[in-house]
Amino acid sequence: MIITLIGMPASGKSTAGVILAKILGLNFIDTDLVIQQNESELLCDIIKNRGVKGFLEAEEKAVLSLNPSNTVIATGGSVVYSEAGMNYLKSLGKVVYLKIDRENLFARLHNIRQRGVVLQPGETLDEMYDSRSRLYEKYADCIIDETGASVEETVDKIIKNYH
Numbered sequence: 207m208i209i210t211l212i213g214m215p216a217s218g219k220s221t222a223g224v225i226l227a228k229i230l231g232l233n234f235i236d237t238d239l240v241i242q243q244n245e246s247e248l249l250c251d252i253i254k255n256r257g258v259k260g261f262l263e264a265e266e267k268a269v270l271s272l273n274p275s276n277t278v279i280a281t282g283g284s285v286v287y288s289e290a291g292m293n294y295l296k297s298l299g300k301v302v303y304l305k306i307d308r309e310n311l312f313a314r315l316h317n318i319r320q321r322g323v324v325l326q327p328g329e330t331l332d333e334m335y336d337s338r339s340r341l342y343e344k345y346a347d348c349i350i351d352e353t354g355a356s357v358e359e360t361v362d363k364i365i366k367n368y369h
Contacts, residue, residue, distance in 0.1 A: 207232065207299060208274055208276075208277055208278075208279065208298040209226065209279070209299060209302060209364070209368070210279040210281060210296075210299065211226075211281065211304055212281050212342055212345065213283065213305065214283050214306050214311050214338060214342075215283035215315060216306075216314035217283070217304045217305075217306040217311065217314075218304060218306075218352065218360060219280040219283075219304055220236050220238075220280040222357055222360050223280035225357060225358070225361045226278050226364055227277070230278070230365070231276075232276050232278050233274065233275075233276055233277040233278070234278050235274060235277055235278070235279045236279075236280045237265070237269055237279065237281045237282055237285065238281075240268040240269075241265055241282070244267065244268050244271070245264050249282075252264055253324065258324055258325075258327070261284070262284060262287055262288065262324065265284060265285060265291070266288040266291045269291035269295065270294055272294075274298065279295065281295070282324075283323065284323075284324035286341035286342055286344075286345060287341070292345045296345060300347045300348065300368070301345055301346055301347050302346065302349075302367070303342040303343065303346035303348070303349045304360065305342070305349050305351050306352050307353050308335050310353075311331075311335065348367050350363045350367070
């Protein structure tokens with residue numbers, strides 16, 4: 207079983223992913239950490255030094271390098287910009303979109319530069335939200351609405367979709 211979590215930065219993919227993996231007895235991979243390991247650089251430094259394009263290339267390479275089994279995969283929010291990466295993840299198993307509303311996202315994204323959030327030059331958070339939301343919905347096998355849900359409730363919703 208492979209479950210890939212996609213969604214906005216700060217939507218709780220890594221947090222929910224670890225808990226989900228523990229409950230289901232699966233392995234856990236955070237693609238942001240895979241990128242940092244592969245590139246020997248922090249996400250924010252990759253963006254600063256190589257630009258958005260360089261970061262997205264490193265992200266795609268990291269995703270395509272995965273060979274998981276019985277794993278929950280938490281992806282970076284920008285993974286949906288790679289059609290090859292998303293098609294690969296979909297070929298492995300189910301893709302779950304953790305949907306966070308705009309207001310909660312903006313409240314959580316206070317350290318945007320340190321987190322290594324990919325924003326195109328001149329792109330606003332509103333524009334990022336709109337463009338990515340469409341992509342998440344395009345690739346998702348299931349959408350989990352996190353509105354008003356705790357991490358545990360979000361994990362319960364994911365599990366209910368699989369049993």
